[in-house]
Amino acid sequence: MGRQPRQVTLDFSGVAQSDAHAGAHLALSAVACVGDQLWFGADEGTALLRLTRVAPDRWADAVPVPLETLLTLPGDADDEIDVEGIDACDGWLWVTGSHGIRRRKPAKDAPDAERIARLARTSRRGNRHLVARLPLVAQDDAGRRHDVVRAVTAADGVVRRAARLPGTRTRDRLTAALRRDAHLAPFLDIPGKDNGFDVEGLAADGDRLWLGLRGPVLRGRAVVLAVTLDGDADDDTLRLRRASPDGRRYERFFLDLFGLGVRELCWHGDDLLVLAGPTMALGGRCVVVRWRGARRARGDAMVDRDALTVVHELPYGAGSDEGVEHPEGITIVPDASPALLVVHDAPGPRRVRDAVVLADAYPLD
Structure with missing residues (x-):
């Protein structure tokens, strides 16, 4: 803990200047390393971004x-997904997607009456209600570079199709469950920035998904859900499998993360690394915590601090109303x-040069 990171260059030239994806490199919310590629989710739009390693850093x-x-997708083509978790x-x-309700941000230069009225407006975005899997197709013999496709026929003749959990503009099978x-139902109708339901992390273990919640934080406890998804490789629909004898289709883990919410998840062996940060629209402490042996966890559980180890304290910035330097995504580069x-x-000015963004790479024991 406390060791300094090295800086890594992420060059989004060509994409960052396009009208369709302008600014996406400044709103990165999730990342996953797959071979020699990084896959990113962003707060805006309906696209992932992919970079390929061209030098060590x-x-x-x-x-x-x-x-x-x-x-x-359940929403309109221009309806943002708000991708908050990626894993392979x-x-x-x-x-x-985040699954969160959005509350309008008051305009600074508007009259108070208009700003107050705007603050009362909330909306649901259909594309935010997304849990999906996409077939990865190797683009080189070493399997270090991939593309994603809608469907592909594997060597054994099985067709693998892109699939998602069924949903509408207002909910999907996860929120319905x-x-x-x-614990969580009262927060489904509260905007994410108000400590409402807000998915901000994903880690995959076969067909079992771990979903970290930025909110709600309950009496200082963050929530991680585990769900197992059924679905044939050639089907475009995923189903939630029962997780308990009473028919419940998810498991709940309540983590003592110092009052912080989950901002991202990734595996390191059988341990789950949890990026924890403030809930709501706050700037504050950000920390990476190791949940030891999480892969073996089953059933509802309280996860106390004796099962958690702080790996890194991360720098953050909150120099304006919007804030800067919010750690949002983590992945292990092997x-x-x-x-x-x-x-x-x-990212703050020290990290951005046109379409180039600087990220941090921390050593791992």
């Missing part, structure tokens, strides 16, 4: 991956000495 050759060409496992790339939950890559939403 430089990633470039930016490519946008529009999800509306791979999936039938067993030849699939998994993606989740939580409607009777004593070099000779594996490193934990941290990417930021609203």
Whole structure:
């Protein structure tokens, strides 16, 4: 803990200047390393971004991956997904949206009456209700570079199709399953920035997904959900499998993260690395915590601090109302000495040069 990171260059040239993806490199919210590529989610739009390693600490050759060409999305084509989690496992790339309600931000230069009225307006975005998997197809013999496709026929003749959990403009099967939950149901109708329900992390283990919640934080406890998804490889629909004898389709883990919420998840062996940060619209402490043996956890559980180890305290900035330097995504880059890559939403001026963004790579024991 406390060791300084090295800086890594992320070059989004070509994509950052396009009208369709302008500014996406300044709103990175999730990242996953797959071979020699980094896959990113952003707060805006409906596309993933992909970079390829061109030097040890430089990633470039930016490519946008529009999800509306791979999936039938529940919302409109211009309805943002708010991608908050990405992971790869067993030849699939998994993606989740935030599922959160949006509250309008008051305009600074408007009259008070208009600003107050705007603050009362909330909306649901259909594309935010997304949990999906996409087939990964190797683009080189070593399997270090991949693309994602809507469908592919594997060597054994099985067709692998992109699939998602069914949903509408207002909900999906995940939020429907939580409607009777004593802990989480009251927060499903509260905007994410108000400590409402807000998914901001994903880690895949086969067909079992771990979803970290930025909110709600309950009496200082952050929540991680575990769900197991059924679905044939050639089906474009995913189903929540029952997780308990009473028919519940998810497991709940309540983590003592110092009052912080979950901002991202990634595996390191059988341990789950948790990027924890402030809930709501706050700037504050950000820390990476190791949840030891999480892969073996089953059933509802309280996860106390004796099962958690602080790996890194991360710098953050909050110099304005919007704030800067928000650590939002983590992934392990499997070099000779594996490193934990941290990417930021609203990177400050010291990190941005036109379409180039600097990220941090922390050593891992």
